[in-house]
Amino acid sequence: xxxxxxxxxxxxxxxxxxxxxxxxxxxxxxxxxxxxxxxxxxxxxxxxxxxxxxxxxxxxxxxxxxxxxxxxxxxxxxxxxxxxxxxxxxxxxxxxxxxxxxxxxxxxxxxxxxxxxxxxxxxxxxxxxxxxxxxxxxxxxxxxxxxxxxxxxxxxxxxxxxxxxxxxxxxxxxxxxxxxxxxxxxxxxxxxxxxxxxxxxxxxxxxxxxxxxxxxxxxxxxxxxxxxxxxxxxxxxxxxxxxxxxxxxxxxxxxxxxxxxxxxxxxxxxxxxxxxxxxxxxxxxxxxxxxxxxxxxxxxxxxxxxxxxxxxxxxxxxxxxxxxxxxxxxxxxxxxxxxxxxxxxxxxxxxxxxxxxxxxxxxxxxxxxxxxxxxxxxxxxxxxxxxxxxxxxxxxxxxxxxxxxxxxxxxx
Amino acid sequence: xxxxxxxxxxxxxxxxxxxxxxxxxxxxxxxxxxxxxxxxxxxxxxxxxxxxxxxxxxxxxxxxxxxxxxxxxxxxxxxxxxxxxxxxxxxxxxxxxxxxxxxxxxxxxxxxxxxxxxxxxxxxxxxxxxxxxxxxxxxxxxxxxxxxxxxxxxxxxxxxxxxxxxxxxxxxxxxxxxxxxxxxxxxxxxxxxxxxxxxxxxxxxxxxxxxxxxxxxxxxxxxxxxxxxxxxxxxxxxxxxxxxxxxxxxxxxxxxxxxxxxxxxxxxxxxxxxxxxxxxxxxxxxxxxxxxxxxxxxxxxxxxxxxxxxxxxxxxxxxxxxxxxxxxxxxxxxxxxxxxxxxxxxxxxxxxxxxxxxxxxxxxxxxxxxxxxxxxxxxxxxxxxxxxxxxxxxxxxxxxxxxxxxxxxxxxxxxxxxxxxxxxxxxxxxxxxxxxxxxxxxxxxxxxxxxxxxxxxxxxxxxxxxxxxxxxxxxxxxxxxxxxxx
Numbered sequence: 066x067x068x069x070x071x072x073x074x075x076x077x078x079x080x081x082x083x084x085x086x087x088x089x090x091x092x093x094x095x096x097x098x099x100x101x102x103x104x105x106x107x108x109x110x111x112x113x114x115x116x117x118x119x120x121x122x123x124x125x126x127x128x129x130x131x132x133x134x135x136x137x138x139x140x141x142x143x144x145x146x147x148x149x150x151x152x153x154x155x156x157x158x159x160x161x162x163x164x165x166x167x168x169x170x171x172x173x174x175x176x177x178x179x180x181x182x183x184x185x186x187x188x189x190x191x192x193x194x195x196x197x198x199x200x201x202x203x204x205x206x207x208x209x210x211x212x213x214x215x216x217x218x219x220x221x222x223x224x225x226x227x228x229x230x231x232x233x234x235x236x237x238x239x240x241x242x243x244x245x246x247x248x249x250x251x252x253x254x255x256x257x258x259x260x261x262x263x264x265x266x267x268x269x270x271x272x273x274x275x276x277x278x279x280x281x282x283x284x285x286x287x288x289x290x291x292x293x294x295x296x297x298x299x300x301x302x303x304x305x306x307x308x309x310x311x312x313x314x315x316x317x318x319x320x321x322x323x324x325x326x327x328x329x330x331x332x333x334x335x336x337x338x339x340x341x342x343x344x345x346x347x348x349x350x351x352x353x354x355x356x357x358x359x360x361x362x363x364x365x366x367x368x369x370x371x372x373x374x375x376x377x378x379x380x381x382x383x384x385x386x387x388x389x390x391x392x393x394x395x396x397x398x399x400x401x402x403x404x405x406x407x408x409x410x411x412x413x414x415x416x417x418x419x420x421x422x423x424x425x426x427x428x429x430x431x432x433x434x435x436x437x438x439x440x441x442x443x444x445x446x447x448x449x450x451x452x453x454x455x456x457x458x459x460x461x462x463x464x465x466x467x468x469x470x471x472x473x474x475x476x477x
Numbered sequence: 478x479x480x481x482x483x484x485x486x487x488x489x490x491x492x493x494x495x496x497x498x499x500x501x502x503x504x505x506x507x508x509x510x511x512x513x514x515x516x517x518x519x520x521x522x523x524x525x526x527x528x529x530x531x532x533x534x535x536x537x538x539x540x541x542x543x544x545x546x547x548x549x550x551x552x553x554x555x556x557x558x559x560x561x562x563x564x565x566x567x568x569x570x571x572x573x574x575x576x577x578x579x580x581x582x583x584x585x586x587x588x589x590x591x592x593x594x595x596x597x598x599x600x601x602x603x604x605x606x607x608x609x610x611x612x613x614x615x616x617x618x619x620x621x622x623x624x625x626x627x628x629x630x631x632x633x634x635x636x637x638x639x640x641x642x643x644x645x646x647x648x649x650x651x652x653x654x655x656x657x658x659x660x661x662x663x664x665x666x667x668x669x670x671x672x673x674x675x676x677x678x679x680x681x682x683x684x685x686x687x688x689x690x691x692x693x694x695x696x697x698x699x700x701x702x703x704x705x706x707x708x709x710x711x712x713x714x715x716x717x718x719x720x721x722x723x724x725x726x727x728x729x730x731x732x733x734x735x736x737x738x739x740x741x742x743x744x745x746x747x748x749x750x751x752x753x754x755x756x757x758x759x760x761x762x763x764x765x766x767x768x769x770x771x772x773x774x775x776x777x778x779x780x781x782x783x784x785x786x787x788x789x790x791x792x793x794x795x796x797x798x799x800x801x802x803x804x805x806x807x808x809x810x811x812x813x814x815x816x817x818x819x820x821x822x823x824x825x826x827x828x829x830x831x832x833x834x835x836x837x838x839x840x841x842x843x844x845x846x847x848x849x850x851x852x853x854x855x856x857x858x859x860x861x862x863x864x865x866x867x868x869x870x871x872x873x874x875x876x877x878x879x880x881x882x883x884x885x886x887x888x889x890x891x892x893x894x895x896x897x898x899x900x901x902x903x904x905x906x907x908x909x910x911x912x913x914x915x916x917x918x919x920x921x922x923x924x925x926x927x928x929x930x931x932x933x934x935x936x937x938x939x940x941x942x943x944x945x946x947x948x949x950x951x952x953x954x955x956x957x958x959x960x961x962x963x
Contacts, residue, residue, distance in 0.1 A: 073688050080692040098643035107644040113606050114707065116718055118694035119726050121703025128693060136751050146751050147744035163685070169623065169648060170610045172686050205647075242789045251755075255781075255793060262792040262818040311790055314858030315817075327697045328733060334741040341697055357860075418582045425581050432583035 075153040076163070082133040082144050083179060085329070086236075087292055087322040089114075091125045091174035091209040094231040094287040104205025106168060106175070108231070112209065113174055126177040126211060127167050131155055131192055135181030139238070139249035140336055141297045143329040144181045150331055154183075157196045164200060168208055175209030175231075176200070182215055190218035190226070197229035209287075217256055220263060227267060232287040232319070235260050240308040244298040248335070261316040264289050268317070288319035295349060296342040297326040301373030306352055306363045313357065323349045348375040355382055358413055359406045378468045383409040386446060387464055396448040398427050410442035442467070480510040483562060486657065486670040487555040487632025496566050497540055506570050511562035542572060545579050549594055555632045556593040564589055601633045605640055607712050608652055611680040620663060622649045626676040626715055632656050635668045642666045683717035690718040696729035697736075772801055772886050775879070779852060785875035787853035787868075792817045797848025797883050804961050806846040806889035808880065808899040810931055814863050817854035822847050827933040831895075834932070834952050840959065846887045850902035851876045865933075873902050890924060891961040896931030915954050925961075929954035 070078070091112030098107035114123035132154035133144040143150055155163075164176045178196055182189050193212055200206040211232040214223055226233060235257055239245050242254040264285070271284030291312060293305060309321040325341035352375060355361040359382070366381050367373060369388035376384045386393060386409045395404050397419055405416045418436050422428060430452040434440050445454050445463060460466075481495045499509060550565050568586055572578050581587055610623035623645075634652065638659035641652065651660045653673035660667045704722075713719035769775040776796045782788060795812035798821060815825030823831055835842050850873055856863035868876075880902055884892065894900040897910050903926060913928040920926045930951055938944040 073685060076685060076688050077692045080689050084693045084695050099646035100643045103647060105645065105647050107640075109640070109643075113602070115606050116690065116716065117704040117708040118690065119701055119704050119722055119729070120695045120698040121700030121707075122695075122698070123707065124690070124693060127689065129689075138748065138751070146748040149742045149745055166682050167686065167689075169621070169645070170612075170680065170682055170686070171608050171625070171645075172689075255788070258792045259820070262820075266818050310858040311863075314856075314861060314863045315792065317861060325698070327695055328736050330736050331739065331742055332736065343698060343700070363858075421580050422582050425577050428583065435583050435585070435588050 070153055072159065075155060075159075076129070078151050078153040079130045079133060079155060080128065082130045082150070082181075083128045083177075085143060085324060085327060086128065086177070086179060086213070087122075087324040088211070088234060088290055088320070089123050089125045089128065089177070090232070090287075090290070090320065091211075092287070093319065094209060095283060097207050099205070099207050102205075102207075104207055105165065106206050106208035108174075108207065108209055115172055115174065125174045126209065127164055127173045127175070128177040128179075129155070129160065129163075131157070131160060131178060131180035131189070131196070132183055133181045134183050136184075137182055137249070137251040139252065140333040141238075141248055141294055141326060141329075143331075145333065147333065148329075148331045157192055157199070160196050161199055161204065164196075164208075165204060165206065168206070173208075175206075175211070177211040177213075179213035180215065186215045186217040187219050187222060190215045190222045194222055194226045194229070197226060201229045211287075214260060214264075216252055216260065218260075223260070223264065224267060227264075227271075227285040228283075230285060232290060233264060233285050234290045234292070235264075236292045237308070237312065237321075238292070238294055239298055240293055240300045240305045241298070244300060248298060258315075261289065261291070261312070261318070265316045289316065290318055290320040290322065292322040292324055294326050295323050295346050296339065297336055302345070302349060302352070302370065302375045303363070303367040303373035305349060306356070306367060309353060310356060310363045321353060323353070344377050345375070348377060348381060352381045355385075360403055361385070361407075379464070380409070382407070383442075383467055387467075390463075393446045394448045394454050395446060397433065398423055398448075398450065408443055408446050410439050410446070478508055478510050479504065480512055481562070482512050482514045482516075484670075485513045485562070485632075487635055488670065489551045489554045492550070492554050492562055492565065496569055499566065500540055500569060500573075506563065506567040509563065509566060511566070513559070540569075542569065543576070543579060546572060549579070549590055552594045552597045552636075553590055555597045555636060557631050558593055561593060564593070597631050597633060600630045601637045603712065604629055604633060604637045607708075607716060608641070609683075609715065609717060610645075610650060611676075611678040612682070613678070620647065620649050624651045624653065624676055624678060626678075627652060627654045628711075628715060629654055629656055632670065634659055635670070638666055638668050680717075687718055687721055691721055691725060694725055696725070696732040699726065699729045701726060768882050770886075772883070775882050775886065779879055782852065782879070784878065785853075785872045787851070787855050787872055790856070791853035793820045794852045795820055795822050795849065795854070796852060796879075797846055797887075798822055799846030799848075799887070800844065801887070803844065803846035803887050803889055805844070805891045805893065805958050806848065806884065806887055807893045807895065808903060809847070809849045810896045810898040810933075811849050811851035811868050812854045813865055813933070814854070814856070817856075822849055826936055827931065830932045830935060834948070834955055838952060838956050838959070840955070840962075844962065846883070846889060848880065848883055850880060850899045852879060868898060870901070873898055877902050891958060892920065892924065892926050893955070893958060894926060894928045896934070899931075900928050915950075915957075917957065927954065927957050 092110065094108050096109055099105050112125050114125050116124040118124060133150065134152050134154060135144045135146055138146045160178060167173045168175070178193055180189050180193055197210050197212055200210065210230045211234065212226050212230040214226065214233050214235045216235065237257055238249055238252065245252055245254045268285055268288065271282040274281055293308065295305065312318050312321055323346050325343050325346040327341040328339070352366045355366055356363055365385060367375070369384050370376065375381050386407070395408050397405065402416060402420060405411055405419060406413070415436055415438055419428065422432070427450045429450045430440060430444065433443065433449065447454070483491050483495065546568065553561050553565055564586060568578065568590060571586070578584065579587060582591065604627055608625045608627045610625045613622040613624055615622050634654055634657035638652065641650065641659065642661050646663065649662045652658060653676050655672045657668065657670040658673040769778055779794045779796050782794055795816050809823065812822060813825045813827065816822055832842055851868040855866045855868050855872065857866055892903060894903050900910070900913060901907055903920060910928065910930065914930065916928065918926045932951070935944060935948050935951060938947060
């Protein structure tokens with residue numbers, strides 16, 4: 066008989082098991098606090114990162130698994146059934162206690178609870194829903210709750226989870242059905258899409274005012290998200306981004322998270338133990354942003370990449386601009402918003418500032434410098450009062466001005 | 478030169494009162510020397526400083542400023558930068574004639590003020606993030622007590638404390654800092670700008686937090702700069718988890734190497750048991766290739782259809798719906814956005830139009846078997862929406878297998894093809910819709926085919942005469958169904 070592991074030991078195991086999930090957002094939910102109504106906790110729109118780990122990732126939520134026992138055998142996962150990783154489980158009460166005690170000390174914004182699948186999907190989901198329900202109803206907890214939904218859990222359980230959770234997520238894991246079939250044989254891609262579709266319909270239904278009270282009901286106010294692992298299968302960036310675009314368009318996802326495949330303890334021999342492709346992950350996030358906030362199509366972003374993979378040396382907007390030089394230079398005093406957004410070095414905030422200042426007076430290059438814009442980056446692409454880029458845009462070595470310097474070979 | 482002495486500990490009203498008086502006396506910004514109480518003046522010994530202007534009759538009366546300036550000034554005043562008071566007065570003075578000044582974000586004064594505001598906002602944000610409460614064990618009351626020691630850069634305690642009151646309403650707490658303190662006991666929030674004594678407390682929960690911190694860290698993704706950019710070292714001394722950081726960084730490489738060098742191990746016993754169970758379950762599943770003799774069975778088979786690549790992008794198969802044996806079968810093109818999500822045919826806008834026309838001519842949709850030529854939604858994502866795409870010939874042909882089975886099982890006397898795709902799927906013929914529309918044709922013995930437009934065609938027309946006429950034609954076509962009811 067094994068000795069029961071202490072709470073501390075189990076916390077170690079079950080947080081180690083949870084760290085491969087990239088999402089840590091605690092923003093975008095309804096505003097609420099415990100000031101008038103009693104209880105504990107608040108959410109005020111933007112989330113707060115209470116700590117950062119040396120991997121540069123924000124720690125906003127207590128991100129743990131209820132258990133890391135799992136009946137699935139997904140090759141990329143630390144908790145797959147064929148792994149000899151140490152196993153543990155929390156009771157729902159222990160998770161509730163940890164959440165509240167951590168919250169009171171201001172370590173966290175709330176809870177992100179996920180779980181390995183034990184017995185059945187419904188059994189697992191039921192336990193997770195219990196944690197959320199008791200936090201909300203018994204303990205009047207008003208902090209943030211993110212629940213991972215378990216594939217194939219019954220619609221009734223999802224509907225209940227949505228009453229208590231700010232966000233629900235279900236991981237698509239890999240960009241193609243083929244990849245899922247190969248690496249996560251028990252997961253059914255069609256089932257994952259159906260769960261996302263159901264959730265979108267439920268969220269939309271709740272946002273319609275009811276006939277009697279004319280009020281909108283609160284249901285998963287921070288929406289749904291998902292995660293894709295990058296670099297475990299052979300999918301190209303174009304494939305990954307294409308899948309993201311479909312997921313955004315189909316299910317109204319708030320976010321698709323990209324997680325560079327990272328070596329795990331007792332890894333499956335099916336997968337290479339590589340350094341996680343962090344730069345690739347970064348470029349994918351940039352491309353994702355271009356798609357969602359800058360008016361780019363996925364096709365445009367990946368057009369300049371012959372093998373479908375983004376340039377690791379250049380950010381995707383700059384890569385696009387270098388491939389579409391005929392669209393530049395852009396006149397900052399005249400160009401429409403859509404075109405300003407396409408200038409490498411201009412963010413959405415900069416564009417807003419330009420649009421607002423140019424109503425008052427004409428802008429010079431120095432003015433942009435004061436908006437903390439990198440002039441080195443933008444000057445080739447814009448016209449401002451007193452500044453034209455002197456055919457800079459036609460230079461054949463333009464790429465060389467931005468690409469990182471080649472590393473000098475080491476002498477020995 | 479007039480000298481104004483301020484306490485300068487984040488109190489907006491003391492600056493406002495002084496600035497208001499100066500402004501009403503029309504005193505130029507260059508003629509004011511803003512000083513902290515106790516400080517020497519700029520022109521020490523260079524003559525008597527002039528007294529502050531006498532309050533005018535209107536003194537205390539508000540000066541109209543844009544709301545944005547008020548919010549900006551309230552924040553900037555909390556900064557420790559000595560020049561903040563002069564900067565704000567300069568802005569205030571200029572605002573009298575340059576009403577849009579704050580919108581010129583390339584103006585040097587505006588930029589400086591925004592910079593200070595940003596650094597106050599950031600400091601306040603970091604306070605919300607990095608305050609760590611330690612429990613003070615006390616009598617068992619309904620409220621627990623906590624204290625925290627924090628060292629902000631600026632005078633932000635008063636502006637940040639309400640956040641903690643909103644968040645930690647059911648506990649008593651004190652936040653002490655060298656730049657003031659805040660206490661809360663459920664009744665109200667009390668803030669002070671007096672420097673507080675340093676608190677040094679332990680809390681057993683910090684051990685659990687450190688366990689969490691160490692284990693949520695992924696040593697294979699070491700990015701120390703990204704961490705220190707957001708959690709600068711100056712905060713570390715008051716963060717219980719920070720003592721772990723040097724060790725975690727030092728061991729990271731070793732840990733990753735260890736993982737890489739360890740050979741894959743034998744799966745544990747329960748994995749083998751799970752495999753066995755899964756294998757038996759698989760045997761119990763029915764085979765997929767033979768067509769099912771019942772409609773319900775066929776529908777189940779279609780759920781897993783992979784005859785064409787459309788299934789990879791669609792949410793689900795949208796199979797036909799209606800009575801097992803129906804006199805009339807209606808065939809559309811393919812499911813749309815709503816149908817794809819709901820898994821049911823004709824529930825979106827085109828379906829609603831179809832229902833409307835049916836009820837006008839007195840036909841109950843429940844009596845019809847309604848299905849599509851293609852069972853998966855084909856689309857192109859465009860931002861937050863999906864744009865319908867016409868299925869190609871290959872996709873329609875792949876899906877004909879299902880439609881054929883449906884026709885065989887439902888045995889309709891009349892099949893209504895709505896649109897060219899449905900017509901092609903049912904007949905294998907490609908003809909312009911205008912040639913076949915509205916005609917009754919035979920397909921096989923005792924089965925007739927009626928062709929009309931797809932209702933989504935009517936939705937695409939602009940509202941007006943043409944749309945009304947087309948809708949009428951569609952209604953006339955559908956009227957042809959009526960004689961096929963028993």
